[in-house]
Each structure stands twice: as C-alpha cells, then as structure tokens.
C-alpha cells in the first residue's frame with residue numbers, strides 16, 4: 001500500500017499544499033513550527049479519520065478558516081483509492097472513499113493500516129490508563145472489525161448507564177429492571193473485549209519483548225501486564241456488587257473501561273524505575289511491535305510515520321530502526337526532522353530511493 005499523493009486545504013498551518021510522494025521514503029525537513037508534524041497528522045487523518053495529536057476536531061481547521069479538506073491518493077492491491085476527510089465548522093466530519101461517504105467512520109478503520117512513532121508517545125508511560133487502553137484499542141481495531149464493533153457498543157451502553165445513574169440520583173428514584181438491561185449488554189460486549197484483549201496480548205507480548213531486545217543495548221527484561229476487573233469475576237456480578245458505589249458516584253466504577261496495561265522493567269513500573277533511554281526504547285519497541293502485529297494480521301505493510309525521531313534517539317539508534325524496517329520489506333516511510341543533513345545521512349545508509357521535502 002502506497003500513499004501516492006496528498007493535498008490539504010486549510011489544514012492547521014497550511015492554506016493549500018500538495019505533495020507527490022516517493023514509494024519508499026519521504027522526509028519533511030525544516031525549522032520548528034513550519035508544519036512537519038502537521039503533514040504527518042494529515043496522513044494519520046486519512047487512516048483514522050482523526051488527528052493523532054489534537055482530539056478537538058475543529059481545532060485542526062486553520063485559524064479563521066471555515067473548513068479543512070485532506071485528500072489522499074493511494075495504491076492498494078493494484079487499485080487506486082481516493083480518500084477525502086473534510087470538516088466544516090459546526091458540522092459532522094465527512095470521510096469519503098472513492099467519492100462515497102462512509103455511513104460509519106469505523107468502517108474505514110483498518111483499511112489503510114498505519115503506525116506512528118512520535119515524541120507524544122511518552123504519554124503512554126506518563127499518563128493514566130486511558131492512553132494505554134487507547135493504544136490497545138488502536139492496534140486491535142485495525143485488524144479486527146468485531147472488536148471495534150463491540151467496543152463502540154460497550155462505550156455507547158456505558159454512556160447510557162451512566163446517564164441513568166445520574167437520572168436516578170437527580171430524581172431520587174431507582175429502577176433495577178432498567179439498569180439490568182444495560183448490565184446485560186455491558187457484560188456481553190465487555191466479555192468479548194476482555195477476551196480479545198487477552199488474546200491480543202498473548203501474541204503481542206513476545207513480539208514486543210523481541211523488539212525491545214533488538215533495539216536496547218542492555219539485557220534487562222521488560223514486560224506488559226494486563227489488568228482487568230474481569231480477571232476476578234464476570235461483569236454482571238461485578239456490577240451487582242458495585243451497585244451502591246455506582247449509585248453514589250453516579251457512574252459505572254467497574255468494567256473493561258477501567259482496564260490497564262502495566263509497563264514493567266525488571267518487574268517494576270518503567271515510569272518510576274526506567275532510565276530515559278530505557279523508556280524511549282520501550283516506546284519504540286511497543287510501536288514496532290504494533291507494526292509487526294498489524295502487518296501479520298492484515299497482510300499489508302502499514303505506513304510508518306516517524307515524527308521527530310531524533311528527539312527520542314541518537315543517530316545510531318535511528319539508523320538501526322530504519323534498517324530494521326527496511327530489511328523486513330516495509331511499505332512506505334514518512335519522517336520529520338529539523339535537520340536535513342542528519343536525516344539524509346541516515347537515510348542514505350539504507351540504500352533506498354527517497355525524497356526530501358524542505359519546508
């Protein structure tokens with residue numbers, strides 16, 4: 001799968017901009033703030049229908065403009081695929097494939113597999129469990145439609161159940177039967193998600209460990225541990241046991257929306273006990289394992305976006321990573337960096353064709 005060309009109108013700091021890409025490696029170089037990351041984010045938009053960096057959709061429209069349009073032309077399985085993502089202020093986002101609007105955004109997820117490695121990934125270590133669930137969801141959803149479907153239904157039911165708990169509290173009323181309807185739905189979808197997360201990690205953890213060993217210089221052991229309320233009991237029982245607490249809190253305190261993925265080094269949390277270098281290697285290993293996993297599942301080489309990669313790693317590590325992906329016949333790579341010379345020196349070592357875009 002190759003992204004042949006990209007054009008953007010009113011996307012973040014760009015008025016109008018078009019690029020025709022190299023089939024292998026593309027580098028965006030320029031000073032801080034010229035919009036290198038924004039271009040990568042536009043490519044991310046074409047795969048996921050949203051920004052990797054800014055969850056508020058309207059903030060991706062150029063200041064003072066009324067809309068943005070991102071247009072990508074891909075070659076996939078000898079077919080040309082035209083993807084358009086557009087947003088007008090105050091309206092719903094539109095995603096089109098070959099002129100046809102998707103009824104549901106989720107139908108598009110996984111069609112153009114993509115992995116991004118960015119300095120913002122450190123949130124996975126620093127922030128709360130939601131970012132790590134989002135990571136798991138992102139990896140699994142790109143190769144499993146049933147997972148995404150169960151996740152969307154679970155999230156919708158959870159919102160409804162929470163609204164009901166608020167309604168009960170506000171109106172000093174309670175109805176077990178109505179709540180039970182939601183409990184059963186949460187149990188049904190939650191069990192699917194729990195089992196799929198477990199199965200995913202069984203495959204993913206060995207890949208991740210191998211990637212970490214390959215890119216780290218040390219011999220330390222790393223691990224990922226899945227934590228879920230559902231490992232202790234089924235969700236219906238958990239919801240029943242938590243009823244008084246949930247009524248007091250006016251939201252649902254147990255379920256797979258509280259799952260976490262613990263990042264360990266030598267059996268201790270990497271957040272507290274990992275060095276800067278170990279944390280960086282950990283994050284890169286996670287993302288490369290994501291690349292491997294999606295590639296195996298979807299039989300497509302995901303597009304790989306390397307944002308500001310030198311911010312995380314020294315030139316030797318960067319070369320190692322690019323060689324690694326190159327050796328394994330990767331698809332297409334997009335890199336952003338402030339220094340053209342540094343990037344070019346690394347790229348030339350992999351003996352691939354490439355294109356530099358100076359911004």
Ligand SMILES: Nc1ncnc2c1ncn2[C@@H]1O[C@H](COP(=O)(O)OP(=O)(O)OP(=O)(O)O)[C@@H](O)[C@H]1O
Pocket residue numbers: 011012013014030031032033034035036037038039059060061062063308336337338
């Ligand atoms: N909605 C928007 N409208 C206009 N400009 C925006 C919008 N959102 C972001 N920007 C601008 O985009 C620029 C940042 O772009 P980007 O993060 O892509 O830079 P970069 O080239 O990757 O920089 P760095 O090397 O520092 O990472 C900033 O100048 C910011 O003000």
